[in-house]
Amino acid sequence: MILAMTEASDSDQVGHVRLTTVEPDGQLITEVLPAKALPGGLAELLGSPGLVTGAAAGDVLVLQASGFQVVRRGPNEAVQVYADPPLDEHAMAWLAKAFESVGGYVEAPPQRQFAVATVPSSAGREHIEAIMAEAGQHIPGMEWQFGTP
Numbered sequence: 001m002i003l004a005m006t007e008a009s010d011s012d013q014v015g016h017v018r019l020t021t022v023e024p025d026g027q028l029i030t031e032v033l034p035a036k037a038l039p040g041g042l043a044e045l046l047g048s049p050g051l052v053t054g055a056a057a058g059d060v061l062v063l064q065a066s067g068f069q070v071v072r073r074g075p076n077e078a079v080q081v082y083a084d085p086p087l088d089e090h091a092m093a094w095l096a097k098a099f100e101s102v103g104g105y106v107e108a109p110p111q112r113q114f115a116v117a118t119v120p121s122s123a124g125r126e127h128i129e130a131i132m133a134e135a136g137q138h139i140p141g142m143e144w145q146f147g148t149p
Contacts, residue, residue: 013037017045017061019052019068035061042071047107048078049147050116056148057118076104078147079117079128083139087112091139098131116147 017035020028034046041063048056055061058074081087081095087108095106095115104119119128125146132144 014046017043017063017068019049019055021052045074048076048116048118050080050107050109050114053078053080053145053147054149059148073121073148075120075122076148077119077121077123077125077128079119079132079144080147081115081117081132081135081142081144083113083115083143084141087115087139087142091142094138095135098135102127102131 014034014036016032018030018032020030023029029051031049031051033049035043036046037043038060042060043063044060045055045057055068055070056074056076056078058076059070060072060074061068062071079099083091087095092106092108092112092115095117099106099117099119102119102123104117104123106115106117108115128146135144136142
């Protein structure tokens with residue numbers, strides 16, 4: 001994974017990080033996330049990745065040419081949701097309501113082939129797993145995983 005700060009202004013030090021990962025089949029995946037630059041080459045993620053695993057919004061990362069390392073876990077879990085067919089309005093509304101009930105929120109690109117929920121770790125993984133088990137009954141073709149270790 002390669003991480004680089006881009007588009008940061010000197011006044012607010014908010015920009016984007018580009019995370020790139022290589023899948024087991026050799027496919028290259030790149031994701032751009034909002035982040036805040038911190039002293040010492042660190043960055044705090046302001047959004048959770050929907051494709052790249054290992055971090056969530058609020059995590060502080062050390063940026064390295066060969067990848068990134070989480071140096072401080074933030075207060076959130078990332079839940080990555082994939083669907084074929086893509087998530088429709090009903091599925092997005094269901095996920096949004098379910099995660100809002102535990103203080104989280106859901107984001108997805110316009111095509112909605114995936115979504116990411118940023119959920120406070122305080123909700124507990126067991127509770128998140130229960131939400132996703134119920135989601136599987138309402139959303140056809142859905143698969144999911146924790147995006148955080």
